[in-house]
Amino acid sequence: MLLMGSDRSWLIIFMVFSSLLSLISGGSDSHDPEALDALFHYYANQTLAKHRTGTLYKIPLPSNFSGMEVSVIRLRSGSLWARGSNSSFIKIPPRVRAFPHVKRLAIVYENLGEWSSKYYQIPGYTLVSPVVGFNVYDFSNATTLSDRKVTLSTTSDPISIHFPYIEAEDKNVTELKCVKFGAGGSVEFKNMTARNVCVTGKAGHFSVVIPSMPEKKVRIWKWWVIGFVSATVGLVLLISVAAIIFILLRRLKMKAMEKASDNAENLDTFWVRGDKMPSASMIRTQPVLEHDYVP
Structure with a gap:
């Protein structure tokens, strides 16, 4: 059964406040990545209501989330195709299409900083960089940010992820791996293309990992x-x-x-x-x- 616009808004608000309460109480669901995305979506909607299209804005977060950096930008699909979009850590090149096609879209950029390992973990591996990522949402309404995610498709250059730092200066560079965290807990490994840089063709969350020291x-x-x-x-x-x-x-x-x-x-x-x-x-x-x- 499809939810109407108002029903979706109430669902998002419920997820936001549920995540806030769980963080304060320290419950087992306090580190749920989906609840965190819902929280960012909620505050991105509040931020876009006060600003114009084409400019990247920093999203103010509650003090509970100190250390995270989140920003949002609203774009026309034609502008994304012609010029791409860049944040501090993610470079989306020109000639990128959105599927399904939408007239307007919003991109929420995230840097989880010191919170990274609390939301994303891989057995047998250790995160050596913060988790950064982005989500793309339909903004055709122009007044309210939809919770429907949009897929990006690159036709030439890939999307590059530039990590602010990597805590593995004394490690073998060949051991460093790019990792993409997908939906449902899926994980995808890739080799790094350059120092502190990974590439991707889709939205999601990314980090650099290294094999953990064996228990023995x-x-x-x-x-x-x-x-x-x-x-x-x-x-x-x-x-x-x-x-x-x-x-x-x-x-x-x-x-x-x-x-x-x-x-x-x-x-x-x-x-x-x-x-x-x-x-x-x-x-x-x-x-x-x-x-x-x-x-």
């Missing part, structure tokens, strides 16, 4: 770290114990020397040409002849 290697790496830390702590403890023992033995030796000095007999002193010399104060043993006979 991760465990070995963790054990190496644990072993190194344990050895370092053990060495520090051993040195500390040795230092304490050395100090204690030295103190015991000093005490023994002091005790021996206290028990010994004190000697008098006298000066000889500026030098202080010890001198016995008395003769303890009197000289005795071995024989009483005197010749």
